[in-house]
Amino acid sequence: MISCSDLEGKVAVVTGGAGILSGALIDGLVANGVKIGLLGRRLDALSEVADRVRENGGESICLVADVLDRSALEDARAEVLSKWGKIDILINAAGGNMAGATIMPDGSFFDIDLKALQGVIDLNFMGSVVPSVVFGESMSKKGQGNIIHISSMSASRPMTRVVGYSAAKAGIDNLTKWMAVEFANKYGEGMRVNAIAPGFFLTKQNERLLTEEDGSLTSRGKTIVDHTPMGRFGQPDELIGTLLWLCSDASKFVTGTTIPVDGGFSAFSGV
Numbered sequence: 001m002i003s004c005s006d007l008e009g010k011v012a013v014v015t016g017g018a019g020i021l022s023g024a025l026i027d028g029l030v031a032n033g034v035k036i037g038l039l040g041r042r043l044d045a046l047s048e049v050a051d052r053v054r055e056n057g058g059e060s061i062c063l064v065a066d067v068l069d070r071s072a073l074e075d076a077r078a079e080v081l082s083k084w085g086k087i088d089i090l091i092n093a094a095g096g097n098m099a100g101a102t103i104m105p106d107g108s109f110f111d112i113d114l115k116a117l118q119g120v121i122d123l124n125f126m127g128s129v130v131p132s133v134v135f136g137e138s139m140s141k142k143g144q145g146n147i148i149h150i151s152s153m154s155a156s157r158p159m160t161r162v163v164g165y166s167a168a169k170a171g172i173d174n175l176t177k178w179m180a181v182e183f184a185n186k187y188g189e190g191m192r193v194n195a196i197a198p199g200f201f202l203t204k205q206n207e208r209l210l211t212e213e214d215g216s217l218t219s220r221g222k223t224i225v226d227h228t229p230m231g232r233f234g235q236p237d238e239l240i241g242t243l244l245w246l247c248s249d250a251s252k253f254v255t256g257t258t259i260p261v262d263g264g265f266s267a268f269s270g271v
């Protein structure tokens with residue numbers, strides 16, 4: 001495991017704490033001595049992650065809250081502060097596309113389910129804003145904190161079908177810059193905001209879009225691999241190095257950036 005000694009003893013809140021990518025990020029933080037507030041909607045799923053953290057010699061607490069529920073997040077913040085007295089890092093990993101908001105090949109933009117579209121935008125944009133408001137406030141009081149948003153390849157060049165997801169993730173890149181400027185101006189250089197833009201990683205949310213039931217690639221999955229110079233999907237643990245760098249003093253002059261971890265996808269013109 002990659003090591004980063006200045007993270008020992010820090011406290012991180014990870015939203016979407018029972019997710020696949022967040023699982024790898026949590027393992028990387030735990031291996032470096034970071035205590036974790038695991039935030040998500042289901043206690044049973046969070047408890048499984050907490051068991052793994054304990055087996056790996058780490059410390060965590062489960063925080064049951066929806067990322068869109070300010071008052072539940074405030075309760076979660078109180079719980080973290082009462083246990084550990086501080087919050088150093090917030091990772092906004094809750095998110096993902098939603099089936100109802102995806103335009104299928106035989107569907108039309110003009111028939112889109114507006115409620116589902118609003119839902120995907122709420123989760124993928126407001127779902128990072130609201131935790132940043134709640135947990136960022138306690139960071140601002142000491143002028144020290146590190147917020148990491150999770151963007152996507154579809155932010156800078158939107159992908160077909162996922163209209164709301166793409167727009168919301170584009171909003172995340174803009175929000176990352178806006179918050180970085182605001183926080184550095186008002187709370188000093190100890191308050192940093194950055195984002196990671198993962199390329200394509202096989203997870204539950206995209207499994208059916210990218211692979212057939214027998215595990216072979218769909219034509220969309222094949223297009224993605226063909227447009228990834230490294231010729232494969234990413235492994236979740238390949239996000240850890242970038243996360244640790246962004247959370248540590250190794251990147252202390254870096255704020256307002258979105259770092260792609262994508263096997264070269266965003267660099268490739270397709271030709």
Ligand SMILES: NC(=O)c1ccc[n+]([C@@H]2O[C@H](COP(=O)([O-])OP(=O)(O)OC[C@H]3O[C@@H](n4cnc5c(N)ncnc54)[C@H](O)[C@@H]3O)[C@@H](O)[C@H]2O)c1
Pocket residue numbers: 015016017018019020021022039040041065066067068092093094095096097123127150151152153197198199200201202203204205206
């Ligand atoms: N998988 C990929 O290839 C990929 C690529 C780019 C970006 N991302 C982004 O990475 C992040 C993590 O994705 P993942 O692939 O690990 O997905 P995942 O579905 O495994 O994890 C997302 C987690 O968020 C939780 N969640 C959903 N709605 C929530 C809510 N309202 N409140 C609290 N928790 C909620 C889910 O229960 C789940 O545990 C997401 O923001 C996703 O958009 C993923």
